[in-house]
Amino acid sequence: MSATLIKDVKETFIKEFKTTPLLIFSPGRINIIGEHTDYNGGFVFPAAVNKGIAAAIQKSDTGKCTAIALDLDSTIEFELDKLKPSKEGSWENYVFGVVAEIQNRNKIIGDFNIIFKGNIPGGAGMSSSAALENSVVFGLNELFELGLTKTEMILISQKAEHNYVGVNCGIMDQYASMFGIKDNALLLDCRTIEAKPYKIDFKDHQLMLINTNVKHSLSDSAYNDRRSACESIAKLLGVETLRDANEKDLEKIIDKVTPENYQKALYVIQEIERTQKAAKAIEENDLETLGALIYASHNGLQNQYKVSCDELDFLVSQAKKNKHVLGARMMGGGFGGCTINLIANKEAKAFAESASKAYKTKFNNECSVYFIELSDGTHIIN
Incomplete structure (x- = not known):
């Protein structure tokens, strides 16, 4: 958690609104393994990290609400009874969405001001959107004594993303950001x-x-397309989600689905199993097995689910050449963003440098390296 972030939002808030705010930190997250399994009713293995969003929030007596995104140098004013999604892709939809979903639950909130700023790298697949949603719902719950549980809060954040942002996300991002525990994965x-x-x-x-610093444009449509493929195969199998299927079940309908969709469903079934094996490996302090499962996850994402890209595959292949990296895979929705690497401490810096150099040579683009720690979920800062 960055002290300068918190200082920035606090000082700006006091200067702007002449009152002392409530301060909240909401972390981004990583996912160790279990990708694209969440909307299939499966298991995921995320953790909150020490990068996130700091928010300063307080009641407003001006008859309107103001939200300021410090990073973007962008300010919006709005009224609680006139909320509707703003233009596609704009940050305010995350704020509007949370407020609207709270109101849909017949919870009464008053006008408020909020200023936020984050240090989650954009496009890194570390869920800055969930961190933002959680900081808003957590702050409003506290400010207006709404009595929401953390579980209710993350469902509000998820619904905000579905209904105001138009991304039909699973629950993992919001959950990990809200419920994270220091030094633990969930x-x-x-x-x-x-x-x-x-x-x-x-x-x-x-x-x-390692962030590829690319985001290929097909990500949203490809996500929704894969989600519907999984849903239609679950329907064919007569199960609620692919969580309820195994490889033998899938073989029975092999002639009823396209080879591509067969592989996608197979990937999901195998990834759900890998995620549970990863938990066992962690319990047994077996980092080698964990690493092998992480590599297998990437292989499935690349060749079966087909959500990787050349840049991600290149970084994973660099990792495979280095015996000090136990495992690496793309993390997040795909088509860009980061790889997550499990690497020996003493070799991390050297690998970061050699991989970055090779990446620059190959793609004429810089990648960025982040070291992270597993940390606590959304909370109030005293």
Whole structure:
């Protein structure tokens, strides 16, 4: 958690609104394994990290609300009874969406001002959107004593994204950001929305993210397309979600689906299994097995689910050449963003430099490297 972020939003808030705000920090997240399994009712293995969004929030007596995105140097004013989605892709939809979903639950909130600023790298697949949604709902819950549970809050954040942003996301991002525990990853059952924390002893290894700094434009449509493919195969199998299917079930309908969709469903079934095996490996302090599962996850995302891209594949292939990297894979929705790497502490800096150099040579583009720690979820800062 960055002290300068918090200082920035606090000082700007006091200067702008002449009152002391409530301060909230809401983290971004990583996902160790379990990609595209969340909307299939499966398991995911996320953790909150020490990068996120700091928000300063307080009641307003001006008859309107003001929200300021400090990073973007962008300010909006709005009225609580006149909310509707703004133009596509604009940050205010995350704020509007949360407010609208709170009101849909017949919870009464008054006017408020909010200023936020983050240090989650954009487009890195670390869920800055969930962090923003959670900071808004958490702040409003506190400010107006709405009595919402953390579970209710993340469902509000998720609905905001569905209805105001137009992304039909699963629950993982909001969950990890809200419920994170320092030094732990959360094995989250996306069907029951219950998680078991696993304390990770990384021993002499650590997690490192390498951001491709690319975002290929087909990501949203490809996401929705894969989601509907999974849903239609589940329907064919007569199950609620692919969580309820195994490889043998899938073989029975092989002639009823396209080879591409067969592979996508197979990937999901296998990834749900890998995620549970990863939890077991962590329990047994077996980082080698964890690393092998992470590599297998990338292979599935690349060749079966087909949501990777050349830049991500290149970074994973660089990792595979280095015996100090136990595992690497693309993380997030795909088509850009980051790879997550499980690497020996003493080799991390050298690998970061060699991979960055090779990447620049190959793509004539810089990649960015982040070292992260697993940290606590959304909370008030005293």
